[in-house]
Amino acid sequence: MKKLLKTVFAFCLIYLVSQFQVLAQCAMCRASVENNVSNGETTVGAALNMGILYLFAAPYLLALIIGILWYRHSKKNKKSIA
Template sequence: MKKILLIVFFSLATLTQEVLAQCAMCRATVENNLSNGDIGIGAGLNFGILYLFVMPYLAVGIIGFFWYRHSKANSKKYGSV
């Protein structure tokens, strides 16, 4: 188990550099387009960020709702409180 955790940790540590490079490229593209008067790419990028931000919370909320509903149905079925 320790070997797997070390492999995952080092894999994530090495991939971080590539992720940071993408942020600089996106920022440069948006700044260039904004200076030319085009706001479409910046608005699309902001929408994408919000979409990626909301989806995990929405997925956890849906799973939690069905889990709660299932547990309530089981408690009524077996008579426990």
């Protein structure tokens, strides 16, 4: 089990380190930000980027919570069988 965790951790670390910095948004988001900046509102872009990060992180957090609950449940079942 430890070997699997080390392998998964190493894979995730390599994946995160190898990512290039991406400063892109969808076409509609970019048009909205450009329109607001031209009207003098500069805070919309930062709020939009935070929203994108929130939408990006939410499914992974949900999967993590489900995985932890599943692991605890299976560990509890192993103890009750043995």
